[in-house]
Amino acid sequence: MTVPRSWRDSKKIRQCRPHPVTDAPFAIPDSKVGQLDTLLHNSGVLGLIDTELAGRPGPGGLPVRTVLVGLLLSLHYHQSATLADACRVLLDEVTPTARTWLAVTDMDRHDLHARLAFSRRVYRSFDRLTSALDPYRCDRRRRLPTDEAAAHAAAWEDEDAEHLRRRRLLQEISDRLVLVTVHLAHRRGLFKGWKGDIGIDTTPVPAWHDEPKTHKSLASVEITAGWHYCAGSTEGIFGHSATLLVAGSRRQPTGHPRAGRRVSEHPQLALGLVLDTPGKRIGPNAIHALGALAPFGFPAGVLAVDRAYTDQTAPHFAEPARRLGYRLVLDYKQNQRGVQGSAPSGALLVDGSLACPAVPTRFAHATTGLDDGTVRAMDDQLTELIAQRRPFFLKTKQAADARGTIRLQCPAAGPSPSVNCPRFHHVHGTANARPKAVDLTNLRATAAHSAAKTAVPIPTAERLRPPPKNELPRICQKPTITLHPGGLGPHDKFRQDFPYLGPAWHDAYKPIRANNEGLNGRAKSHRIDIGDPKKRLAHGRAAQTILVALMVCTLNLQILHDWHLTSGTPPTPETGFSGFKHDGHLTPTAYTSTGIPPP
Structure with missing residues (x-):
């Protein structure tokens, strides 16, 4: 076969390559900055963080709000929750007006030293937050000896009053970052036809760092990480475990009453998130996430779980789940x-x-x-x-x-x-x-x-x-x-509340478990991938909890957007929401005819 002459000419090959329209950085519209900033304010985490950091010594530095908004923008546009990408977004991609909203002072963005100084401010601000939420701060830049690391890891398990307070505050921040999107969907009336069916599953969140070296008596940098074993797998994944709740739906025993292909009546959002050491508090973590949904007033429907939750003792999972009004659908080992x-x-x-x-x-x-x-x-x-x-x-x-x-x-x-x-x-x-x-x-x-x-x-x-x-x-x-x-x-x-392997059990267990796997697949897709440790490189469990919560928040926003597109129903105006000013600088975002801020 004769090769065309143009294929052998390197100059013509370079001319045929696609070229970007411009080399200028991507410009993020102010409406998107205001939209995500509004979402962060509505979550209530900024008040909790400001209260916790109020009495700490040293200069205030860059506001934590600026770093969190930068991370949300980086996740939305670049699918990354690294601080380096957040710095590039804040410096190069937001407009001067938005930088004024976010308290990013005027600086020469082309000066290398100024850029490095700003990045250090971003890193110090995030480190100040994670240090305040960490029950027992340790050196996260090196491997610790096994005995020293065990003392720090014990702070995540003991009953010390201060350690308990910090762990609960960290979990409350994580809950609010996830549930603010559920509030958004609830205000739009997207859960009106939902019967309260929920699926719970635990998925691995791999760590960037290596596992402990027992022959050298060195622990991992992630001192609270462990080995997560998926069902049927003999090879573990080193990292943390994320308990995820999904809004599921059952099949009708005799088929769906509507003719044609069955369409879900609600978006299958992540309703809760708890990050923990693999194998620890599997049942209590699920109960905590269920209890966080109580203020919404959702109906208590079917609760479908896999065999990891069946193995939990009744006081840890089954009894409190029934007290919340849920009917259990379980599976068993051989x-x-x-x-x-x-x-x-x-x-x-x-x-x-x-x-x-x-x-x-x-x-x-x-x-x-x-x-x-x-x-x-x-x-x-x-x-x-x-x-x-x-x-x-x-x-x-x-x-x-x-x-x-x-x-x-x-x-x-x-x-x-x-x-x-x-x-x-x-x-x-x-x-x-x-x-x-x-x-x-x-x-x-x-x-x-x-x-x-x-x-x-x-x-x-x-x-x-x-x-x-x-x-x-x-x-x-x-x-x-x-x-x-x-x-x-x-x-x-x-x-359990349905005869095992009967028609009612199949109509509840199989679809809800499929909803769980679908959420896990979306959470580890090419868009938001919580399974890729390169997209969340910060050290420590406090940092990982916040970053994974931000990723799940962004995932829910994408699910809401895709659901409106696939269902063909535009979002209805939200109810029970009043605009406010962002620290006296940002005016309320103008709403479009669809009832949501412009993209």
């Missing part, structure tokens, strides 16, 4: 499926649901020992067994109260029993009841007849010689029982 225990009343705990003590063995152990592949790709036989054991589950007679106490009923009791139990008829004197005539042409009446119900298999010996009433399980003596929080002991963490 050795946790099947019969998981029993209640004091004699009822069996079968895959998270309390069942009749006389449930057939093949139904109770339908999932015992099954691996994940078999459960996720259920065959017809397993599907039939799951369906046949459902009538044996205890029925809910009274929903949970404020303490989480519920009332359950024997499946053979009540006006609409689901099984036909000879033991129940003998104990409660209904065996000789006069049968009722039924119209066989009425399908509903035929299905409600006792002869059409599933029969409870009672042993032949018990049929011939019924035991005394006091020797039977309590659920058989008294058809209604009260189940208090923690009433199942250590097995209470397995209890």
Whole structure:
């Protein structure tokens, strides 16, 4: 094949290359600076930060507000949360008017020494913030000996009053940076049709620094980082773990009522974020994020979580989640499926649901020992067994109260029993009841007849010689029982509100877990990538918490923008918002006809 002559001419090749329109730096419109500055003010973090830094010695330096706005602009336009990129944005890309708003004094931006001096001011301002929020400040520029690093890391775990106060303040700042975007969506009315379904997942946030060197007795620069093991992986990721909440949605059991392709009724925003050491406080971190949503007044719907949360003790996760009003949808490991225990009343705990003590063995152990592949790709036989054991589950007679106490009923009791139990008829004197005539042409009446119900298999010996009433399980003596929080002991963490692997469980668990994975994918995409440590190079957990919170805040703004574009509905005017001036310099941002500040 003959190569064209132009391909061999280096001058012509250079002429064919694309050239930028201009070499001038990118110009960020003042409206975007004002929009992000307004968002930062509305979050309330600036007041918390100013109060914390008020009594610290030394000059005030560059305002923390300037650094945070620079980081938000850098994330929005360059997908980076590094201080170096924030410096370039503040010096080269914002207009002189916006620099005046942000208290960036006039300087010769072309003077190398002036630029270096400004960058040092940015770094010192951010370091002043992280030092004030760090429970135990240490040298973050070098590896510490293992014993010295352990003393500093203990400040993130102990019960010291000052350490607790700083950790709570850091988490409150992180919560406000994330929830300000939820406030924005809520004011626009984007959660009107949301039922309160939430998915929780923990995703790794890798660290830039190397892991500890045990043979040299040296710790990592990130003294609170650890090894995060994803489900099914034997190789850990060194860094921190981020607990993320997503606004999920369920499928309808019989299909979506609207014709055509199903469209989500709300944006799937990140509703909460907690950054922590891998494997530490998995359940309490999720409960904290759920509690932070209480002021919004959202409904409490379904809470779908993976097996990491199923392993948490009931007081750490299941009990407080139920007190908040959520219904749990859980998954189990291979050795946790099947019969998981029993209640004091004699009822069996079968895959998270309390069942009749006389449930057939093949139904109770339908999932015992099954691996994940078999459960996720259920065959017809397993599907039939799951369906046949459902009538044996205890029925809910009274929903949970404020303490989480519920009332359950024997499946053979009540006006609409689901099984036909000879033991129940003998104990409660209904065996000789006069049968009722039924119209066989009425399908509903035929299905409600006792002869059409599933029969409870009672042993032949018990049929011939019924035991005394006091020797039977309590659920058989008294058809209604009260189940208090923690009433199942250590097995209470397995209890859930939908029959495992049933239609209702699939319609809730699978879509919400898909929402979780979708949020994780967007959080680690080419736009905002919390999984790339090169985009957040600051040292220390306090710095990482703030930077990841800013990244999730920017991610939510992108989700809101994309949701309006894909749904075809323009944003409605916000309610309950009043403009204000930025430190006496920035006037309220002019709103467009769509109700939001200009881009």
